[in-house]
Amino acid sequence: xxxxxxxxxxxxxxxxxxxxxxxxxxxxxxxxxxxxxxxxxxxxxxxxxxxxxxxxxxxxxxxxxxxxxxxxxxxxxxxxxxxxxxxxxxxxxxxxxxxxxxxxxxxxxxxxxxxxxxxxxxxxxxxxxxxxxxxxxxxxxxxxxxxxxxxxxxxxxxxxxxxxxxxxxxxxxxxxxxxxxxxxxxxxxxxxxxxxxxxxxxxxxxxxxxxxxxxxxxxxxxxxxxxxxxxxxxxxxxxxxxxxxxxxxxxxxxxxxxxxxxxxxxxxxxxxxxxxxxxxxxxxxxxxxxxxxxxxxxxxxxxxxxxxxxxxxxxxxxxxxxxxxxxxxxxxxxxxxxxxxxxxxxxxxxxxxxxxxxxxxxxxxxxxxxxxxxxxxxxxxxxxxxxxxxxxxxxxxxxxxxxxxxxxxxxxxxxxxxxxxxxxxxxxxxxxxxxxxxxxxxxxxxxxxxxxxxxxxxxxxxxxxxxxxxxxxxxxxxxxxxxxxxxxxxxxxxxxxxxxxxxxxxxxxxxxxxxxxxxxxxxxxxxxxxxxxxxxxxxxxxxxxxxxxxxxxxxxxxxxxxxxxxxxxxxxxxxxxxxxxxxxxxxxxxxxxxxxxxxxxxxxxxxxxxxxxxxxxxxxxxxxxxxxxxxxxxxxxxxxxxxxxxxxxxxxxxxxxxxxxxxxxxxxxxxxxxxxxxxxxxxxxxxxxxxxxxxxxxxxxxxxxxxx
Amino acid sequence: xxxxxxxxxxxxxxxxxxxxxxxxxxxxxxxxxxxxxxxxxxxxxxxxxxxxxxxxxxxxxxxxxxxxxxxxxxxxxxxxxxxxxxxxxxxxxxxxxxxxxxxxxxxxxxxxxxxxxxxxxxxxxxxxxxxxxxxxxxxxxxxxxxxxxxxxxxxxxxxxxxxxxxxxxxxx
Numbered sequence: 007x008x009x010x011x012x013x014x015x016x017x018x019x020x021x022x023x024x025x026x027x028x029x030x031x032x033x034x035x036x037x038x039x040x041x042x043x044x045x046x047x048x049x050x051x052x053x054x055x056x057x058x059x060x061x062x063x064x065x066x067x068x069x070x071x072x073x074x075x076x077x078x079x080x081x082x083x084x085x086x087x088x089x090x091x092x093x094x095x096x097x098x099x100x101x102x103x104x105x106x107x108x109x110x111x112x113x114x115x116x117x118x119x120x121x122x123x124x125x126x127x128x129x130x131x132x133x134x135x136x137x138x139x140x141x142x143x144x145x146x147x148x149x150x151x152x153x154x155x156x157x158x159x160x161x162x163x164x165x166x167x168x169x170x171x172x173x174x175x176x177x178x179x180x181x182x183x184x185x186x187x188x189x190x191x192x193x194x195x196x197x198x199x200x201x202x203x204x205x206x207x208x209x210x211x212x213x214x215x216x217x218x219x220x221x222x223x224x225x226x227x228x229x230x231x232x233x234x235x236x237x238x239x240x241x242x243x244x245x246x247x248x249x250x251x252x253x254x255x256x257x258x259x260x261x262x263x264x265x266x267x268x269x270x271x272x273x274x275x276x277x278x279x280x281x282x283x284x285x286x287x288x289x290x291x292x293x294x295x296x297x298x299x300x301x302x303x304x305x306x307x308x309x310x311x312x313x314x315x316x317x318x319x320x321x322x323x324x325x326x327x328x329x330x331x332x333x334x335x336x337x338x339x340x341x342x343x344x345x346x347x348x349x350x351x352x353x354x355x356x357x358x359x360x361x362x363x364x365x366x367x368x369x370x371x372x373x374x375x376x377x378x379x380x381x382x383x384x385x386x387x388x389x390x391x392x393x394x395x396x397x398x399x400x401x402x403x404x405x406x407x408x409x410x411x412x413x414x415x416x417x418x419x420x421x422x423x424x425x426x427x428x429x430x431x432x433x434x435x436x437x438x439x440x441x442x443x444x445x446x447x448x449x450x451x452x453x454x455x456x457x458x459x460x461x462x463x464x465x466x467x468x469x470x471x472x473x474x475x476x477x478x479x480x481x482x483x484x485x486x487x488x489x490x491x492x493x494x495x496x497x498x499x500x501x502x503x504x505x506x507x508x509x510x511x512x513x514x515x516x517x518x519x520x521x522x523x524x525x526x527x528x529x530x531x532x533x534x535x536x537x538x539x540x541x542x543x544x545x546x547x548x549x550x551x552x553x554x555x556x557x558x559x560x561x562x563x564x565x566x567x568x569x570x571x572x573x574x575x576x577x578x579x580x581x582x583x584x585x586x587x588x589x590x591x592x593x594x595x596x597x598x599x600x601x602x603x604x605x606x607x608x609x610x611x612x613x614x615x616x617x618x619x620x621x622x623x624x625x626x627x628x629x630x631x632x633x634x635x636x637x638x639x640x641x642x643x644x645x646x647x648x649x650x651x652x653x654x655x656x657x658x659x660x661x662x663x664x665x666x667x668x669x670x671x672x673x674x675x676x677x678x679x680x681x682x683x684x685x686x687x688x689x690x691x692x693x694x695x696x697x698x699x700x701x702x703x704x705x706x707x708x709x710x711x712x713x714x
Numbered sequence: 715x716x717x718x719x720x721x722x723x724x725x726x727x728x729x730x731x732x733x734x735x736x737x738x739x740x741x742x743x744x745x746x747x748x749x750x751x752x753x754x755x756x757x758x759x760x761x762x763x764x765x766x767x768x769x770x771x772x773x774x775x776x777x778x779x780x781x782x783x784x785x786x787x788x789x790x791x792x793x794x795x796x797x798x799x800x801x802x803x804x805x806x807x808x809x810x811x812x813x814x815x816x817x818x819x820x821x822x823x824x825x826x827x828x829x830x831x832x833x834x835x836x837x838x839x840x841x842x843x844x845x846x847x848x849x850x851x852x853x854x855x856x857x858x859x860x861x862x863x864x865x866x867x868x869x870x871x872x873x874x875x876x877x878x879x880x881x882x883x884x885x886x
Contacts (some may be wrong), residue, residue, distance in 0.1 A: 030725070030837065041827015076812060076846045077811035077812025077813070078811070079811070094810035193775065198838060202808075204808045205804060205808055205810050205811075205813070207810070208804070208805045208808065208810060209796055209805070209812060211813035211816055211817070212789070212796060212798040212801045212805060212810070212817070212820060213790065213792075213801070213803050214747070214748070214750070214788065214789035214790045214817050215749070216748045216749075217813070218751075218814060219750070220748075220752065221748040229743065231880045237878075252717050253732075254732060255732070272731070272732070272735075272739060272743040272744065273739045273743050273752075274732060274734075274735045274736065274739040274743070275744070280730070304813075342848060344846040345812075345814075345847060346751075346753055346759070346812065346814040346815050346845070346846075347753075347814045348752060348753070348760060393812070393813065394812060394817075395751070395812050395813070395814025395847075396812045396813075396814060396847045396848060397812075398847075422754075425751065426755055426756045427755055427756075464808075516732075561882070593754075617808045618808075621811060621850065621853065622806065624848075624849075624850070624852045624853070625715075625811055625848045625849045625850055626854065627849075628850075629847075629848065629849040630850055632849060632850075637741070644816070650754055650756050650758065651753075651754045651756070651758035651759050651845065652756060654756050656847065657847050657849060657851075658842075658843055658844075658851075659838060659839055659842040659843070659851050659855065660840070660843075662849065662851035662852065662855075663852070664835060664855060665852065666852050676719065694859065702843070703785035704861065
């Protein structure tokens with residue numbers, strides 16, 4: 007496998023194709039979007055209906071990876087879809103990260119959407135090329151196209167004993183008509199999709215090549231650090247840069263909005279200069295503290311909403327006439343994204359143009375937001391997309407790019423803006439904290455008859471995901487949500503809403519099962535059967551898929567059979583149309599939690615890359631476990647109290663379960679999301695195991711601070 | 715500003731930097747060896763791990779003035795062709811997700827295997843304190859064991875042999 011290390015713009019890409027001797031640029035969906043200039047610039051022989059793949063006469067096949075790669079594996083898995091339908095040897099393709107270009111549609115890394123939304127269109131782009139290669143061969147040999155087949159980069163006419171390579175056919179294929187009714191491969195014929203394919207960038211990652219935004223080095227660039235507000239609710243009043251400018255290597259100090267930037271010839275000088283600034287911050291709005299949030303949440307939990315998110319039957323009446331009411335309040339803290347690669351962006355804003363390169367999950371939003379911030383037209387802005395050191399939702403915001411662009415504009419120089427970890431901890435768009443009050447009505451027949459959730463979270467008026475299971479399975483079901491407005495920035499964090507709600511919901515279901523003296527797994531299946539045989543209102547989940555993963559994980563984990571000293575907890579949850587059931591196996595030694603093994607059964611439709619998919623689920627589980635176990639952000643007067651990894655705890659090797667066994671339901675259903683759905687169930691699976699071991703229900707995260 | 719002579723990946727460099735500059739920023743900004751990563755700046759995450767002689771150090775908190783004649787090895791200098799047994803093991807186990815921390819993880823593993831050629835799970839727990847935010851720990855553990863097997867069998871890619879150290883003035 008060869009790698010092209012740099013971002014290549016589409017126009018540049020077309021040029022390269024020409025330079026290598028014509029060839030074809032093939033694709034499918036956006037014929038109209040190949041700009042005439044691009045085609046003209048590229049030269050006559052290039053056929054460029056879209057931008058996903060090219061074959062040159064030497065047989066070099068280049069596949070474009072359209073979406074940002076943040077660790078979710080799409081730089082490998084999306085090109086795999088092209089390769090499958092094109093029918094080529096994966097080991098011989100060149101994969102290139104696309105830059106931002108309308109030709110690639112929506113280039114977003116978010117919502118576990120890349121494979122979900124591109125599975126069919128990208129396969130069609132690959133299949134289109136294959137059809138045209140066949141047409142070119144058939145014409146060359148003067149045989150019917152139907153008699154031709156393809157294999158690993160060759161078109162074959164078996165009856166005539168002929169074959170031509172894709173490279174040999176490239177130039178001629180460019181003049182073939184674009185086929186209309188394309189038939190995609192039958193999944194039984196897949197040679198690449200569903201196989202274990204390694205991360206396309208392994209070699210470069212493991213030899214330290216400059217893949218990431220932070221590695222950007224450009225002529226005349228200044229390493230730049232920023233003084234940012236020390237608390238939410240503070241704004242810049244004034245600054246004195248006399249001492250900062252005395253640091254050797256510091257070249258300039260500029261104000262850009264609410265921050266002061268120090269430009270230097272190396273990072274250390276920029277940091278020392280930044281630290282030497284005397285900045286005066288003034289109060290701009292309320293300086294909030296975590297204790298106040300909790301007080302407000304607690305009040306909200308007692309308030310019935312005028313307008314429920316969902317209401318089936320009459321949950322209040324069910325509670326009023328219940329034989330027994332089970333009530334519990336769950337709570338989750340704020341947590342940070344803390345992607346391993348600290349926030350950075352390269353910007354070169356000059357002469358009404360902006361050249362941007364840096365970590366983002368939303369390059370299109372970067373372009374439009376920078377255009378607005380600078381008052382320049384979008385067509386004068388280029389956005390390159392490096393490999394990124396984690397996203398987790400943090401880079402769905404464009405603040406880093408806008409800040410770098412404003413600094414570059416103010417300094418009239420190219421800058422690579424870099425935040426310290428402390429800047430990141432204070433400048434995040436955090437996973438909101440929240441509280442969840444559940445009440446369950448148990449009727450005379452010892453059945454769950456009613457369910458009432460009042461949920462509240464920071465800056466979110468949809469803390470309850472009202473369509474969640476067991477909605478549809480119960481005669482009386484209601485959820486209310488209250489949002490608490492705050493100037494502390496919050497935003498999507500891997501599996502937004504679900505990452506908190508699943509803990510509360512799946513723990514509470516476990517509580518009910520224990521109260522009813524039912525096996526927690528059997529109890530879930532029973533409720534799902536209710537939803538199937540006697541649905542109440544809309545049922546938003548796929549009952550069979552849900553049952554498929556519950557049954558599989560029970561089998562994998564030998565649910566119901568316990569080894570002495572080991573305890574199991576179960577949870578199942580669906581998000582992004584994917585169903586995941588997990589069993590955590592733990593022990594408690596002298597009050598200390600140890601997670602020995604986690605079992606996960608996943609129904610995400612067709613798995614594209616088995617190695618990548620397994621890695622995603624294993625990682626999501628350990629990620630979710632780590633945050634549920636250790637991580638908590640608190641605020642005092644608008645200032646974050648956990649400023650780096652010495653006080654903000656993340657999971658390390660010693661606490662990660664040595665084994666995470668993942669199995670996927672074998673199916674050719676269209677793929678659903680996978681970057682996020684493995685995460686939500688784990689906190690409850692472990693919490694439920696802690697209950698099995700100790701008889702104590704931990705209702706507040708993180709476990710580590712709330713277990714004694 | 716002060717001048718320092720360094721041996722990095724068997725090459726000699728002279729750099730002119732502030733004496734308190736952490737080795738990390740000398741590697742990244744002066745020598746353009748960007749494989750060593752910045753993560754926290756306080757020696758907590760290990761993204762900046764390099765070898766000083768045979769020991770893993772966290773270069774973000776190691777001032778260049780303290781390096782002296784000790785030999786520094788970064789991920790770029792681990793092998794000529796990216797085929798050091800630890801690199802091979804990482805590829806075979808297909809460890810990386812985002813990949814940002816993995817150079818540090820690899821360097822920490824190289825140092826571990828020099829001290830303990832047959833690490834147990836407990837040894838790995840104690841030595842591998844680098845943070846992986848993607849939480850690839852299951853595969854990292856597997857890859858450490860795999861690297862130990864490869865190193866001990868001695869049939870797979872050897873670490874690069876040191877070529878004669880060349881004088882090389884960094885340009886920047």
